[in-house]
Amino acid sequence: MNKLILSRAYLGLIRRSMSAQTPAPSEGSAAARDNMAPKYRPTELQKTILVWTKKYKSKEEIPKFVSPELIERSRSEARIKISNVLMLLTVLGSIAAIFLGKSAAKRGESIHKMNQDFHKQYRENFEKTHSETK
Numbered sequence: 001m002n003k004l005i006l007s008r009a010y011l012g013l014i015r016r017s018m019s020a021q022t023p024a025p026s027e028g029s030a031a032a033r034d035n036m037a038p039k040y041r042p043t044e045l046q047k048t049i050l051v052w053t054k055k056y057k058s059k060e061e062i063p064k065f066v067s068p069e070l071i072e073r074s075r076s077e078a079r080i081k082i083s084n085v086l087m088l089l090t091v092l093g094s095i096a097a098i099f100l101g102k103s104a105a106k107r108g109e110s111i112h113k114m115n116q117d118f119h120k121q122y123r124e125n126f127e128k129t130h131s132e133t134k
Contacts, residue, residue: 039065046071053077 042050047059053074056062104110 040068040071041065042071046075049078050074053081 041064042062047062050056050062050066050070051059055070055074
């Protein structure tokens with residue numbers, strides 16, 4: 001049992017010492033890493049998003065392969081733009097509902113009155129159908 005614990009401890013020491021000896025990345029390797037970055041072929045929707053977020057002027061200018069970071073950045077910008085538009089539409093819809101409700105109240109319309117009218121009409125129809133069957 002003690003041998004197992006000691007061997008695990010030695011393995012941990014070896015792993016830590018080996019990871020400490022890895023060379024730090026130099027400036028040249030960062031440039032090489034950028035050149036070797038994975039490229040991504042955008043779909044038509046992603047091309048539309050790239051044009052909409054003004055990363056490119058037209059779909060024809062978009063290269064065959066773009067970086068995934070550019071796609072993600074443009075998707076995030078598009079998401080923000082869409083949410084801003086939806087917030088504006090929500091505010092406008094709320095204001096419209098307020099004005100429509102106030103104008104309906106001035107005309108004397110209310111949900112309570114509409115409900116009473118519906119039940120009154122339903123009762124009349126029910127009485128008509130039952131009085132004809134008797």
